[in-house]
Amino acid sequence: QVQLQESGPGLVKPSQTLSLICSVSGGSITSNYYWSWIRQSPGKGLEWMGAIGSSGNTYYRATLKSRTSISRDTAKNQFTLQLNSVTPEDTAVYYCAGLRRLYWSNPVARLPGDSWGQGTQVTVSS
Numbered sequence: 001q002v003q004l005q006e007s008g009p010g011l012v013k014p015s016q017t018l019s020l021i022c023s024v025s026g027g028s029i030t031s032n033y034y035w036s037w038i039r040q041s042p043g044k045g046l047e048w049m050g051a052i053g054s055s056g057n058t059y060y061r062a063t064l065k066s067r068t069s070i071s072r073d074t075a076k077n078q079f080t081l082q083l084n085s086v087t088p089e090d091t092a093v094y095y096c097a098g099l100r101r102l103y104w105s106n107p108v109a110r111l112p113g114d115s116w117g118q119g120t121q122v123t124v125s126s
Contacts, residue, residue, distance in 0.1 A: 002027035004096050004117035012124050018083040022096030022117060029077055030054050033098035037070060037081045038108055041092040048103035052079055059102050086124045093119040
């Protein structure tokens with residue numbers, strides 16, 4: 001069973017870069033999933049941010065593309081999220097997940113066969 005765990009700072013100051021790492025066990029990030037970052041802001045639904053595929057190709061939500069970078073370290077079986085120029089509106093619970101599909105701007109669903117981390121709270125505040 002694939003397990004994912006997010007790690008990173010829980011507090012980021014406005015205009016700085018949010019950086020999170022997702023550590024994957026029980027499966028390889030070179031396997032046929034879209035290794036994704038999803039977030040949920042207070043009172044809102046799940047928002048798909050982007051993903052890195054099994055071959056290393058990256059995919060980003062259009063509205064976040066200019067500020068988002070997803071990369072991976074296959075030796076460590078980890079993938080990372082960097083979100084630049086954060087504002088308080090970026091405050092959310094951030095999840096990493098291995099998904100069977102890309103969501104782009106569509107609502108995200110937790111489907112059988114997908115694997116999710118527990119999520120980590122990130123607050124943007126001075």
